[in-house]
Structure formats: C-alpha cells, structure tokens
Amino acid sequence: MFLLFQQLFASVANEWSLFAWLIMGLLILPIVFTFAALGKKHPHAGGTAYFVQVAFGDKVARIVSWLFIWVVALGAPVIVVTASNFLVNGLTAIGVIEQASAQSLFLCAILMLFLLMLFNVFGLKTAAIIQTILSVCIVSCLVFVSLNSQITQPFHLPSTEFQVSKLALSATYILWCFLGIEAIAHLANDFKNPHRDFPLTIIIGIVITLIVYSLISLSLLQMHYYGNETENLNSVINLVKLSLGQHGYTIVSFAGFLTCYISVSLYFVGFSRLLSSMAKQQQIAPIFARINVYNVPYYGLLTAILLTMLMLVAYHYSGLDLEGLIAYANGLFILIYLAGALAGVKLLIGINQGLAILASVTCVILFLSLAEHALFAVALLFLLSIYYRLKSKREARLLFCLCSIQ
Known part of the structure; x- marks a missing residue:
C-alpha cells in the first residue's frame, strides 16, 4: 500500500511530509514496544482482541473485533482500486486496453473480486512469501529510480506554508505503512537476548524504513508526481518510467498488481477466519463458522467480497475518494491501537506501563x-457500545426470568 500512500503524504503536506515521516517514526516506537511487552506477558494468537479481553472483558473485546471487520470493509476496496489501476496501466502498455478510464478501472476491480472469490473458495491461497519477494523487488526498484531521478533531474522541492493540521493528517496516513506492526507481539520471545536484541532490531528496522520511504518521497516531491487522485495512483509508476522507460513501466505495473492482489487475498482470508472465530465464540451468527470441503469459512469470504463490492460501487458512482476511505479506516485502526495501548496500561508494570x-x-x-x-469511527464505536449494552440488559432480563420460573 506504500505505492499509493506515498503520494497522499505529499498531496497533504507537500515538502513537510518528509518531516511527518520523522515524527511518525518516533511516535510508532512506544506503540510497538507496548504490543511487544503485551505479547511477551500474555502470548496468544488472538493478539489485540485477546489483550483487550484480558484487561476489559468480553464486551470490549467484541467491539474491537467489530472494528477490525469494518477496517477490512474500508481498507480492502482501497487495495483493490490500487491493484486495478496497476493492471489497467499494464494492459494499456501492452495494447490490450486502448485507453485507461474510470470504467475500465471499475471493471477490472470487479473482475479481480471474482478471481479472489474463485481462488480462495477452493483454498488456493497464494503464499505470503511471494508477496514479500515482490515487495522487496519493487521497493529496491523504487530506491534505484529515486536516486537516479535525484542525480539526473533538476532538484527543486515545492515551497508551501507550514500547517500543523496538514502535517498531523499526513502523519496519520504514514501510519498505514506501519499497520500490522502489532504482530511484533508474537516475536519477542524468539530472540536469544530479547531485552537487548529485540528493541535494537525494532529501532534498526524503523530507521531503515524511514530512510527508504523518505528517499522515495523526496523524488516524488522533486518531480511533482502527485496532486489529484489519478496523479496519486500513477505517480510511482511514472517515476519508474522516467528512469527505466516503457519496459520498466510495464513490469512494475504488473508486479504492483500482483503484490496488491496477494495483499487483498490474505486480507480476505484473515477476515473470514476472524468471522469464523467470532461465530465459534457466539459473538455473531453460527453460520459464519461453517467451512467447506477445502477448510475455507466460505460465508466469511463471501461477506468480505460483498462488502468490498458494495464499497467499490459506492466509490465509483457516488463520488467517494480513496483519501476519504483511507482516513475513515485510519480512525478505526487508531482506535484498535488505543484499545491495545490502554490494555497495556492496565496489564503492564514499570517502564512498560509508562x-x-x-x-x-x-x-x-x-x-x-x-x-x-x-467521526465515522466515533459513530461506529457509539453504535457498537449501545448494541452490546442493550444486549447485556436483554440477557440479564432473560436470566432473571429463568431464575424466577425456577
């Protein structure tokens, strides 16, 4: 998703987005170390939802699980649109499509959803290692073309007025490049000397990330490859085309599509597993726990496909933009991280509690x-809280009636 968000940072804060990278690199550290400490003290595959359950009980954990579900509903369409844009550009480059358009982008997105459903319902999941290899290749390519543009092209950054609000908003978009960092909670005990090596590994990893991403940001700012949504979607591959020509443009387009395709496929697999887990814990309808002969929770998968398709239709016909979807999903992600951090305040002691x-x-x-x-995250949190409050009262009344009958 870096391939899309890098341009959004620039669009929001221009050259100040480089400063936002530094700020976010510092702000993410206490979040990472908090989840690591929680994972070490309370190891469990449930991750954030489990930490919250231990700290605040089942009801709050269920609310966090629902926030995860809505993150998928908002985040998956962004990845699908980004993947479809790469595919349209690649097909246009080889002459299959005459000219890229909003209609061709929408049709490719729907086709991609159909392929995702077809492959995943039969349990034909693409290995995550392929995504890692593709991502490393693409980022390495981007580092090369960034250095090349800074050496061969006139270097001039846009000059804009400093605004705290835009800098802060840019930092929240940058948070997307670190999402999933809570998975670090499961790795703390894998180090021979975790107290020394684990923090050092985290800091080195974040520093490398900041250097690489800032370098690419610098080139996008230099070439002014950002602005409206269309320019944002195409800016990275335009940067590649500048240095590597048409062949590089075509290769990165298809590689970008494959990377996003695998990402959203894993997204849907995780989503279906989450719904299945919630169904087994009687948090939602038992039907979501059903699996087919290929061990796939197909109702959860179909729900993910349907939610994404509805959001894509809304995006295509109602004038929604990707920036808005990302910001709404960001609100949910931050609430989830806040719940995990507050769980850390209650469950941890000493420096980890600090x-x-x-x-x-x-x-x-x-x-x-x-x-x-x-406001979307606040509204959703309010509705979920009301729902579970009413549900608790209804269950209490039912229990009282049963006791009275006995």
Missing part, C-alpha cells in the same frame, strides 16, 4: 488529527 501510557497519548493525538474523518 510506554503504554505514552502509546495511549500518541493514539489520542493521531485520532484527533483526523478531524472530521474521525
């Missing part, structure tokens, strides 16, 4: 930075 407090403050600041885009 880091959890700092992580909680960081999440609150990032959430407020979303401004009006945070």
Whole structure:
C-alpha cells in the first residue's frame, strides 16, 4: 500500500511530509514496544482482541473485533482500486486496453473480486512469501529510480506554508505503512537476548524504513508526481518510467498488481477466519463458522467480497475518494491501537506501563488529527457500545426470568 500512500503524504503536506515521516517514526516506537511487552506477558494468537479481553472483558473485546471487520470493509476496496489501476496501466502498455478510464478501472476491480472469490473458495491461497519477494523487488526498484531521478533531474522541492493540521493528517496516513506492526507481539520471545536484541532490531528496522520511504518521497516531491487522485495512483509508476522507460513501466505495473492482489487475498482470508472465530465464540451468527470441503469459512469470504463490492460501487458512482476511505479506516485502526495501548496500561508494570501510557497519548493525538474523518469511527464505536449494552440488559432480563420460573 506504500505505492499509493506515498503520494497522499505529499498531496497533504507537500515538502513537510518528509518531516511527518520523522515524527511518525518516533511516535510508532512506544506503540510497538507496548504490543511487544503485551505479547511477551500474555502470548496468544488472538493478539489485540485477546489483550483487550484480558484487561476489559468480553464486551470490549467484541467491539474491537467489530472494528477490525469494518477496517477490512474500508481498507480492502482501497487495495483493490490500487491493484486495478496497476493492471489497467499494464494492459494499456501492452495494447490490450486502448485507453485507461474510470470504467475500465471499475471493471477490472470487479473482475479481480471474482478471481479472489474463485481462488480462495477452493483454498488456493497464494503464499505470503511471494508477496514479500515482490515487495522487496519493487521497493529496491523504487530506491534505484529515486536516486537516479535525484542525480539526473533538476532538484527543486515545492515551497508551501507550514500547517500543523496538514502535517498531523499526513502523519496519520504514514501510519498505514506501519499497520500490522502489532504482530511484533508474537516475536519477542524468539530472540536469544530479547531485552537487548529485540528493541535494537525494532529501532534498526524503523530507521531503515524511514530512510527508504523518505528517499522515495523526496523524488516524488522533486518531480511533482502527485496532486489529484489519478496523479496519486500513477505517480510511482511514472517515476519508474522516467528512469527505466516503457519496459520498466510495464513490469512494475504488473508486479504492483500482483503484490496488491496477494495483499487483498490474505486480507480476505484473515477476515473470514476472524468471522469464523467470532461465530465459534457466539459473538455473531453460527453460520459464519461453517467451512467447506477445502477448510475455507466460505460465508466469511463471501461477506468480505460483498462488502468490498458494495464499497467499490459506492466509490465509483457516488463520488467517494480513496483519501476519504483511507482516513475513515485510519480512525478505526487508531482506535484498535488505543484499545491495545490502554490494555497495556492496565496489564503492564514499570517502564512498560509508562510506554503504554505514552502509546495511549500518541493514539489520542493521531485520532484527533483526523478531524472530521474521525467521526465515522466515533459513530461506529457509539453504535457498537449501545448494541452490546442493550444486549447485556436483554440477557440479564432473560436470566432473571429463568431464575424466577425456577
């Protein structure tokens, strides 16, 4: 997703987005170390939802699970649109499509959803290692073309007025490049000397990420390859075309499509497993726990496909933009991280508890930075809270009636 968000950072804050990278690199540290400490003290495959359950009970954990579901509903269409744009560009480059258009982008997105359903319902999941290899190749290519553009092209950055609100919003978009970092919670015990090596590994990894992404950001700012949504979607491959020509443009287009395709496929697999787990815990309808002969929770998969398709139709026909979808999903992600950080405040002690407090403050600041885009997350959180409050009262009344009968 870096291939899309890199341009959004520039669009929001221009040259100040480089400063936003540094800020986010510092802010992410207490969040990472908090999840690592939680994973070490409470190892469990449930991750964030489990930490929240231990700290605050089943009802709050269920709300966090539902926030994850809505993240998928908002985030998957962004990846699908990005993948479809790469595919359209690649097909246009080899002459299969005469000219890229919004209609061709929409049709490719629907086709991609059909292929995702077809392959995943039969359990034909693409290995995550392929995604890793493709991502490494693409990022390496981008580093090369970035250095090449900075050496061979006139270097001039746009000059814009500093605005705290735009800098903060840019930082929340940058958070997407670190999403999934909570999985680090499962790795803390894999180090021979975790107290020394684990923090060092995290810091080195984040520094490398900041250097690589900032370098690419610098080239996009230099060439002014950003602006409206169309320019944002095409800016990275235009940067590749500048240095590697038409063949490089074509290769990166198809490689970008494959990377996004695998990402959203894994997204849907994880989503269907989450629904299956919730069904087994009687949090949602039992039907979502059903699996087919290929061990696939097909109702969850079909739900993910349907939700994504509805969002794509809304995006195509109602004037929604990707930036809005990303901001809404960001609000949900930050709430999930805030719940995990608050769980850390309650469950951890000593310096780890201090880091959890700092992580909680960081999440609150990032959430407020979303401004009006945070309202969707607030509304969803309010509705879920009301639903589970009413459900608890109904269950209490039912229990009282049963006791009275007895």
